[in-house]
Amino acid sequence: MxxxxxxxxxxxxxxxxxxxxxxxxxxxxxxxxxxxxxxxxxxxxxFQNDDGGFGHGLEPDFRTENSSALASSVAMQILSKIGAEDHLEIVQNAIRYFINSYDKNTYGWEKVPKAVEEAPRAPWWNYQEPREDWGNPNAEILGYFYDYQPLVPASLLAELTEYAIRYFNRLETFEFHEILSFLRLADRLPESIYQQIEEKIIQALHECVTTDSQKWEEYCLQPIQVVDSPESKYYRLFKAFLSENLHYISTxxxxxxxxxxxxxxxxxxxxxxxxxxxxxxxxxxxxxxxxxxxxxxx
Incomplete structure (x- = not known):
């Protein structure tokens, strides 16, 4: 079949x-x-605002018009996917937003602004102070800085890279949304930098990915969310589960x-x-x- x-x-x-x-x-x-x-x-x-960030419900679970790092990271996923070049205005404005809203004290960005509570939203998108899961979406945003490196100050790129590597390698427990952000970063890192976190990424994947098909009905990280093509660098880790996972999704x-x-x-x-x-x-x-x-x- x-x-x-x-x-x-x-x-x-x-x-x-x-x-x-x-x-x-x-x-x-x-x-x-x-x-x-x-x-x-x-x-x-x-979905883009005058400050270069994105809002207006681009991420459907929160509807604020205001720009947020989270919604802007969704926009960057799309721009990266379609191969948008760094000379395009939409890209330049988005990177400008990230640079201007960067908080040096936290080495990153708030996921969503306080204004998120002024519009309809999912319960988990009430405003929260920065939490332990720094990588979501900060690690992913760093990945887009590598995609569009000519637009990013070298000092900021170096500062964030150093922090991200140190933070990730010190993690003792893993949250799968944060791991997905680090995977998006890993796909964009130069090989010499990626090698500094590769061992930890493989450890995180073994701990976070649910390979038991009986549990896929639950909200979990499935193999196909990590290995989205045979070209994935993690293909060999989960090859044995991919056909069953694809069939499950089809059903x-x-x-x-x-x-x-x-x-x-x-x-x-x-x-x-x-x-x-x-x-x-x-x-x-x-x-x-x-x-x-x-x-x-x-």
């Missing part, structure tokens, strides 16, 4: 074109049809072609959650299509 059929793909594609946000539609067309990068950038710019497709988030807002801002849930469905469905394509299943 095929893991993912052509009819499943068509259902998913139709869902995105019909129901997803214009941003995800543009990304889908860019990745799978005759869309272009300029359309993606045009849609992404709608979770809804009859309308979408995949739904595995979380909710637990009754908070229910009307807004309905919209956020639909936005997540478009986003998750696109990410799953990219995953199946990476493994030559489309």
């Amino acid at each position: 095929k893991i993912f059929t052509s009819s499943q793909y068509q259902l998913a594609a139709n869902f995105i074109v019909t129901n997803a946000r214009p941003l995800e539609k543009a990304l889908y067309l860019f990745e799978f049809a005759d869309g272009n990068r300029e359309d993606v950038i045009r849609e992404l710019q709608k 979770k497709q809804n009859p309308n072609g979408s995949w739904s988030p595995t979380w909710s807002w637990f009754g908070q801002f229910e009307d807004t959650w309905k919209q956020a849930k639909l936005e997540w469905e478009g986003n998750i469905t696109l990410q799953h299509l990219l995953l199946f394509r990476n493994f030559a299943l489309i």
Whole structure:
């Protein structure tokens, strides 16, 4: 039996074109049809503020218009994915936002501003003082500094790199969202720097990734979230679980072609959650299509 059929793909594609946000539609067309990068950038710019940061519900679980490091890191994921160059205004403004909002005392950024509580949001996005999980999203942001190194002061890049390596290698327990941020950093580091954290990353993955398929129904870090293609440097670590994990994801497709988030807002801002849930469905469905394509299943 095929893991993912052509009819499943068509259902998913139709869902995105019909129901997803214009941003995800543009990304889908860019990745799978005759869309272009300029359309993606045009849609992404709608979430960018005058300070260069991103807000306006780009991350669907919090809806504040204000810029945040977390929403801006989501934007950088997209810009990096589509190969946006450092001469583009959207990139330059985003890096400017990170440089201007950097807190030297904490070696990073607040995830979200206090203004997050003035708009609908998931319960876990109430404002919080900086917590122990420094890496989320600070390590990831550092990775984008390497992507766009000509725009970043060398002293800031060196300072953050030194802190990130020291922080990560001292971790005794691991939180998987933080580990995902470090993985995005690791993908962008020069090899000589990556080697300084490689052993710790492998340790973290062995501890954080859930390989027991019976537990994938829970909110957990699945192998396919770490190894999103056969080219992943961690492919050999989880190769034995990938086919089963891909099949599991395939079976979770809804009859309308979408995949739904595995979380909710637990009754908070229910009307807004309905919209956020639909936005997540478009986003998750696109990410799953990219995953199946990476493994030559489309």
